[in-house]
Amino acid sequence: MKRRDALRLIGATIPAIALSSSRVWAAEDKFKLAIGQRGNWENSVCELGQNAGFFKKQGITLELLYTEGGGQTQQAVIAGSADIGIGVGTYGVMGASAKGAPLKIIGSSMTGANDLYWYAKTESGIKTIKDAAGKTVAYSTNGSSTNLVVLGLQKTLGVKFTPTATGSPASTLTQVMSGQIDVGWASPPFGVKDIDAGRIRIVARGGEVPEFANQSVRVMIANAGAFEQRAEAYGRVMKAYREALDWLYSDPAALDAYAAWAGTDAALAKRVRDEFYPKKNLAPDTVNGLDKLMVDAVTYKYLPAPLQADQVKKLVVAGTGPLAP
Numbered sequence: 001m002k003r004r005d006a007l008r009l010i011g012a013t014i015p016a017i018a019l020s021s022s023r024v025w026a027a028e029d030k031f032k033l034a035i036g037q038r039g040n041w042e043n044s045v046c047e048l049g050q051n052a053g054f055f056k057k058q059g060i061t062l063e064l065l066y067t068e069g070g071g072q073t074q075q076a077v078i079a080g081s082a083d084i085g086i087g088v089g090t091y092g093v094m095g096a097s098a099k100g101a102p103l104k105i106i107g108s109s110m111t112g113a114n115d116l117y118w119y120a121k122t123e124s125g126i127k128t129i130k131d132a133a134g135k136t137v138a139y140s141t142n143g144s145s146t147n148l149v150v151l152g153l154q155k156t157l158g159v160k161f162t163p164t165a166t167g168s169p170a171s172t173l174t175q176v177m178s179g180q181i182d183v184g185w186a187s188p189p190f191g192v193k194d195i196d197a198g199r200i201r202i203v204a205r206g207g208e209v210p211e212f213a214n215q216s217v218r219v220m221i222a223n224a225g226a227f228e229q230r231a232e233a234y235g236r237v238m239k240a241y242r243e244a245l246d247w248l249y250s251d252p253a254a255l256d257a258y259a260a261w262a263g264t265d266a267a268l269a270k271r272v273r274d275e276f277y278p279k280k281n282l283a284p285d286t287v288n289g290l291d292k293l294m295v296d297a298v299t300y301k302y303l304p305a306p307l308q309a310d311q312v313k314k315l316v317v318a319g320t321g322p323l324a325p
Helices: 003-026 042-051 070-079 090-098 145-157 169-177 192-196 224-229 231-248 252-262 266-276 290-299 309-315
Strands: 029-036 060-067 084-089 103-111 117-121 136-139 162-165 184-186 200-205 216-223
Touching: 029 042, 029 070, 029 231, 042 060, 042 084, 042 231, 042 252, 060 070, 060 231, 070 084, 070 090, 070 103, 070 145, 070 216, 084 090, 084 103, 084 145, 090 103, 090 145, 090 216, 090 290, 090 309, 103 224, 103 231, 103 309, 117 169, 136 145, 136 169, 136 184, 145 162, 145 216, 169 184, 192 200, 192 266, 216 224, 224 231, 231 252, 252 266
Parallel strands: 029 060, 029 084, 136 162
Antiparallel strands: 084 216, 103 216, 117 184, 117 200
16 A cells, blocks of 8 residues: 555544544533432433433433422522433423523423322312312422412412422322321322322312413423533433433333332333323423413512513523434
């Protein structure tokens, strides 16, 4: 081989070597995730997806922290102790952003609120949420989607009660059974066995607030500074998330994985997925009903006024740029 041809071959090889090196470096991308409420179907995507290898395939390693609810999740992202927050109430995110919090909405976690329900002890005499007038009704944390739905139930049904933050489904059940709280909240599979055994009864569902049906009540958020530094890597996180979500709805082995993770059985896992979490409701790439969400956020005093178009464009980056499907 002539020296000129050899040099040409080496020159052609360098970009390939550089690309290979870049991919090796990308394999070390690590993200800290804060996720509200371990155990429910929606919040299983990242951990089960990581266990199944979808994030590794995209060169991503996740460090997962489960919180008491969307309010705690949001604070972790704002503080920079988490790069991504999953399952955060949309009202709270918009309100925090309007006050200057460094947040980006990178995806929708849940459209609609059919997965959430409220319950009372069977012997309490509370059979519907209207029977809870003047009583305490639980939500997880301030700014969470459960907070949003409790406010929506009051508005929709015209019932006045006392919304009360109670934390996780487990701590809420303890407070209900001990008489500290009149009406608790949960999402399946938590509490389903207690309902079937007759210890508690469902008195309201999130679906009773019709305005939420086509709204992204929970979103995925990123710390704005971290996102701006690693936008391409965030794009790979979302690609892995989509692949993991597809797997959860297509492979029977995913139901077994969820059942083991949530401490339940495969039959209940299938019931939870099919009855409470239609796949379309978990589609991440569009934040649905944003204009109506802003109007309600003003009504409930999360926002002083609807966000301006430039504020929305700055905040909501789901499905755009490096996050595009």
